[in-house]
Amino acid sequence: MSSWIPGLGAAAVACALVWWLPSLGNGLLWLVAASIVAGALWPELRRRCWPVALGVLVGACLALVLHLLTDHFQLRYAWLYSSAALPDYLKMSNLWGGDEGTVLLLATFCMAIAQRSAGLPGWAGHGTALIAAWYAATTAWLGPFSATPADWLAAQPSQGMNAHLQTFWMSLHAPLILCAYAWVLAPAGAALAALGQGGSAYAWVMPRYSRRAWLILSAGIGVGMVWAMEDFTYGQLWHWDPVQTSAFIIWALLGAVLHGARRWRADGPHGRLLPLLSLLAAAMACGAMAVTRSTVLASSHRYIGTTSWLAHLALAAVLLALAVAYLFAGRRHERRGRRGTTDWTLDVAIYLFAGVAVLALAALLQAHLYEWLGMERPGELKPFFETLTAWATTDEMNSLRRAFDQWDVNGYGLARWLLPLLAGLGLVGGYSFLRRCGRPRLALAATLAMALLMGSVAWRGGWLSDGYSGEGMLSQNVVAVLPWLDAALLGGLFLMFCCVFWGVLGLWRSRRLGNLRYSGGLALVHGGAVVALVGGLAATALNTYQQVTIAPGTSFEQWHPVIGGMQLRVLPDTSRPDFSGYHALARVELRDGDRQLAGHALFQDSRGQPPAYQGPVRQLCEILDYHYARFASDRGYVLHPFIVRGLGSDLQVWVPASPRLLNRSGEEIESVVVIRRFPFLSLVWIGLLAMLLGALVLPAGGALRQRGHTALQGVAGAVSQS
Secondary structure, eight states: OTTHHHHHHHHHHHHHHHHHOGGGHHHHHHHHHHHHHHHHHOGGGHHHHHHHHHHHHHHHHHHHHHHHHTTOTTBHHHHHHOOTTSOHHHHHHTTTTSHHHHHHHHHHHHHHHHHHTTTSOHHHHHHHHHHHHHHHHHHHHHOTTOBOOHHHHHHOSOOOOOGGGOSTTHHHHHHHHHHHHHHHHTTHHHHHHHHHHOOTHHHHHHHHHHHHHHHHHHHHHHHHHHHHTTSTTTOSSOOOOHHHHHHHHHHHHHHHHHHHGGGOOTTSTTTTHHHHHHHHHHHHHHHHHHHHHOOSSOOTTOOSOOTTHHHHHHHHHHHHHHHHHHHHHGGGGOOOOOOOSOOHHHHHHHHHHHHHHHHHHHHHHHHHHHHHHTOOOOGGGOTTHHHHHTTOOTTTHHHHHHHHHSOOOOHHHHHHHHHHHHHHHHHHHHHHHHHTTTOHHHHHHHHHHHHHHHHHHHHHOOHHHHHOOSOSOOOHHHHTTHHHHHHHHHHHHHHHHHHHHHHHHHHHHHOOGGGHHHHHHHHHHHHHHHHHHHHHHHHHHSOEEEEEEEOTTOOTTOOEEOGGGOEEEEEEOSSOOEETTEEEEEEEEEEETTEEEEEEEEEEETTOOOOOOOOHHHHHHHHHOHHHHHHTTTSSEEEOOEEEOOSSEEEEEEOOOOTTTTTOOSOOOOEEEEEEEEETTHHHHHHHHHHHHHHHHSOOOSGGGSTTOHHHHHHHHHHHHO
């Protein structure tokens, strides 16, 4: 406890100092970076330098929050990203709403983890701290505590928060992802030591940090999916946006590491593979931050500055270079121990997860390469472009062409490669659990039978293929792989059944409820993943789409029949309720028998006026393709659906920005209202919650529970004392 007292004092002093004299903040961050490096070079200084460095970082974060809460727009960061019209929780969320604040928070997370690991030897003890120093220096270079230029303040009070970020999910999604990336970076130092000389600290660090990273990253992705379903630049759960692809790569690498975590030994079968995968995950965490800030690829995540991408990319390059160097240097110290007991099914799971990550990484690198070479993007990857050219004005054609020619990840091609691997993961995982039940021959027979069934379904199709009616918004590229989606679902269901069966059988045989923590945790993790997969694929493949046309001169008060026997009407909203700087313009009313629901579905950004409305086809393209949505993101209005959620399905109502709703004069034009229904979407959230609960109840496990690790027990004791 005494080691925290200097840190708490430093946090209070730094917060007060940066609050009263913000111009000193950037200089303090440079001093923090230097003190962290000093503690890494001279271990005797760590006990004094690192708690103070962590305290200063925490104090800087608190001071920045205070500046945001008090609308101190003389600070450039507050002027760029905040607004006096925002509620307090969104003002606080702007701590990670800008580039500078994001890097500052990441440095703080990394330093907090480094403080916990300070007692570990070598790279394991100072690796994460050096990463924190890198990001503290990057933050100082970005200058979050710089003053606002006088001409900016004279032009307008503040630039304000992007309307797409003004959501409750902003308060959860970004900090969860940042925290997860900090935990992904945490084992990097120990992994380097394990690659070089087989350092035993990796056995203590990896199971704990990687598990926490996987748990928090899964939660962050889940929250991001909820947000995505509510924002017009998505309107769907997943579309292989470059930032999403980067997060998926990290998630898959963590899955590979965790499947070998309980059995890792420096002289074991995966003595070098798992540390290498941990380093790749750490480098990819930096790469994901770089992709988020880079403008090279088209992305739905590009709301804020792009100044830090080079710092993230440089750190990723350093980690990869160190990994290669220690991988080759470690060959001289490689020890050949006895192979011991092994489980080939877990080995296959490690390789499959790693293979999935490599495929996704290859697709991401391919998109960057094609963009760099200036290769033409195929027409099938920009389905709405030709339609839009007929509606675009001459002035915007060049910009429109650039928006659609810019590459992103070819998710359709990637899915064709990933689906067989995912199906294989379900099959091998199911066999692994079934074999543990004591009847290996019966398990093999059941697995072979399931493999034959999955092969048949992959050839002819199954539930999704038969249920697809062509009424949804599914691309023909996805329709072509629906049979493989069915096969992947079968593999997942086989895995879930075998895992639950193994857990129930083990509990019945042992008669010990204490075993439920382990077997029940595994059942929730694997079963939840399958339930989320079923819900996500069903909602994506079996969604239905309806287009309601409001002819010129038709009264807005007229009711129109829509999906499921309901009726709908859209009314201009005269009350114009203020949603943190943007105003509701349309009121949607749904009538289902005696029940009537109402809500808002179109918002106008107070910072600008929309251009002339140019017809329903253009509005549909805005709703359906995020390339155009991003191209037209500064129109002054925000398409946001009115959502009715239910256990069986979710209903979305999308209202276009017609002249009547925007109170614009001119010729009456036909308007289109889009209704989308997503069945079984609730299964996604139920499955994700089950996964997270299972990961929380699972015992920590890891190498410290195994015999022969008394040396590690001493390392853990040193860490706890530090």
